[in-house]
Amino acid sequence: MNLVKFPVSFKCRISWLDLVRMVNCLLCVKEPSLLFSAPVRFVGCLGSSYLCDTIGRRFTISFSAFFYIIGVIIEITSSTHWVQFAMGRFTAGLGIGALSTSVPMYQSESVPKNIRGAVVSSYQLLITLGIWTAYMINYGTHDAYSNSAQWRIPNGLSALWAIILGTAVLFMPESPRFAYRVGREDEARKNMALLNGVDPYSHLIDAEINEIEVKLAAEREGGDHPWYEIFTGPRMLYRTLLGMVLQAGQQLTGANFFFYYGTTIFKSGGISDSYVTSIILGSVNVVATIGGLWVVKNCGRRKALMVGAAEMFVCMLIYSFVGHFKIQGQVNAQAPGAVLICFTCIYIVGFATTWGPLVWAIVGELYPARYRASCMALATASNWLFNFLISFFTTFITNDIDYYYGLVFAGSLFALFWIVFFFVIETKDRSLEEIDTMYVLHVNPLTSATWSPKSLGAEGVNGVDTDKMFLTKGGKDIKKSEMAGRPMLEHDERMFPETAAGGSAAPENKPEIVNALSFNPYHYARWDEEEDESRMMDYMNICHVNTTTPHHTTPPKRKSQKKSRKQNRKHKNERQTKG
Known part of the structure; x- marks a missing residue:
């Protein structure tokens, strides 16, 4: 570690390799010793969720x-x-913690879905650029000054x-x-x-606005949503824990070690200058993270995370065994040392192209709108928590097990590979609302890359109101609001305006049409096609929808939901005979 001493009058040893945090600029300073800063940033993350939902993402950043x-x-x-300096670190840490939540959130909610992954990942790119810039400034001030300017200038x-960030974001x-x-619907459409x-008023914007409107209308009909629904909402415990694990996993890969x-x-x-060491690692990190933007755009999230975990796992094994058997206790070990330097750089390339940028992108896509601020704050806080734990315990652990410490991170990487394999769905080129639907419908992560929302429309259903669903008291059941389906049919009305203007079906009858389906979206992914085909045909007979003359007739009375398969097949055969 590079520690710079204060003048004698200031009895405190601290370092000034501060991590520059920003969106599309540099921002903060990240020190090797985070024993004070990281816990404060943890608190800043948790507090940012309220600000994001109250004054907005943009003003929270500023x-x-x-x-x-x-x-x-x-x-x-x-x-x-020293108390004054500590209070300054405390104040700055709260700001950095809030920024580490609000910036990726703002990016993920604002940019088009086809470039969302790369844009959110650029957050990590500018972090690495900030680290490199801090290294260079520290290197320059170290030789140029011998007084407090060494730390005041950086x-x-x-x-x-x-x-720059706080001012520019206001525009x-x-x-x-x-x-x-x-x-503020007009502002949303314009932005x-x-x-x-x-x-x-293009078709693209109409489709995006309609998707947001359907989700929001369904959410409002579902009643109040207290904060603890981030654990009890539909598939929310799964997603909340997954986000926390991924953010903690970014630290447990061992990169900051x-x-x-x-x-x-x-x-x-043979390289003893700590400043040169920092510049080498920082340069590799910046260049590799630029490549990471291409990876997230073209390779998808799941594959990149798994390949990155596997590559870093191998590097950690080499680091541990070469270090323990060839370097530990040796006086002259330049050849094994060169091997360690080489694989350290390869390791950083693996991290910077995968787990470094991708975790921010995935966590920004993971949650529905009503929980996004709280869940992202909790996930990012877990990142800072493990950042602190690693920096705090590393010295004690390495004193006991030396280079075998790398096996701890290797074990974490092995576990993270399988966590991604079994629990993370592929979200490349999907809207945030579509991703929410995929998680609620239990889309299999192994086949999620090929899942298509068109499969829902092919069955006669225009969309799934996932925001309608919430856990009942005790968290054992799922129920929907009484008006489930209204946003779905209102979307139909926008698709077929002539029906709304003078169609034969009154708007108040539309929810009954969906009720005739006896449709529970939570169980949609587990439908039995043969059993439910008759209900889908009933729906089509009711609506009489075609591409030229959309028309709705008055729906019949709702049929019983307890028909046996035999009865359903009988009705199906009768319809085929009449046809």
Whole structure:
């Protein structure tokens, strides 16, 4: 670690390799010693969810950036009082924690789905660029100054990027999904058109707005949604825990171990200058993360995470065994040291192209709108928690098991490979609302890449109101609101305006049409095709929908849901005979 000493009047040893955090700029400073900063950022993450849902994503980013600036000012004006510096770190840490939640959320909700993964992953790219910039500034100030300017200049410069971010984001459009949720429909349509580069009333924007409207209407009909529904909502415990595991897993891959303690590895290979070590690792990290944007855009989430975990697993095994048997206790071990340096760089390439950027993208896509802020805050907080735990315990562990510490991370990578394999669905090129539907319908992660929402429409159903569903008291059952299906049919009305203008079916009869299906979307993925085909045919007979003259007749009375298979097949045969 590179530790810079304060003047004698300030009895405190701290380091100034601060991680620059930003969206499309640099932002903060991340130090090798996170014993104070990481827990504060953990708190900042948790508090950001309320701000994001209250004042919006854009204003939360701006507020958090300027909160960070206040913290930096407190730090660099401290001289003899370590308490003042600590309060500055506390204030800045709250801002960084909030930004680490609000920035990926804002990105994931705003950009078109075909580039969403790459744009959200650019968050990690600019983090790595910030790390590299901090390394270079530290290297320059270390040789140029011998007083407090060594740490005041790097720390003060980090506020410059926060000023740029906090100001520039105010000139950017608000998240269309947030704007629509708070009743600003025209602003949402305008912002979405601006971000997609199309006319506000184009078919693309109409489809996106309709999708958001259907989800929001269904959510409102479902009643109040208290905070604890992030654990009790439909498939929410699954997704909440998955997001936390992925964010914690980003730390448990062991990447920060190399960034924090890479000096020891490079010394064994003959490179003793810790600043040079940092610059080498930072440069590899930046270049590889640029390649990671191509990976997330073209290779998909699941494959990239699994390949990355496998590659890092092999590198960790080599690091552990070569280090333990060839370097530990040896006086001259430059050849094995060169091997460690080589595989450390290969490891960083694997991390920077997969787990580094992709976790931010996946977590930003994982949750429905009404839970997104709270769940992303909790997931990101778990990232900071494990960041702290690794930085705190590494020294104690390596003193006991030396290079075998790499086996701890290898075991984590082995587990993460199978967690992704069995639990993470492929979300490449899908809308946020479509991803929500896939999780609620228990789409198999192994075949999720080929799943298509067209399969729902092919069965006579225009959409699935996943927001209608919530766990009953005790969390053992699923129920829907009484008006389930209304948003689905209102979507039909937009598709067939002539029906709404003068069709034979009155709007108030539309929910009854869906009720005739006896349709429970929660069990949709487990339908028995033969058993339910008769109900689907009833639906088609009721609607008489065709491509030229959409027409709805008054629906018959709802049939009993307890018919046996034999009765269903009998009715089916009768219809075929009449036809």
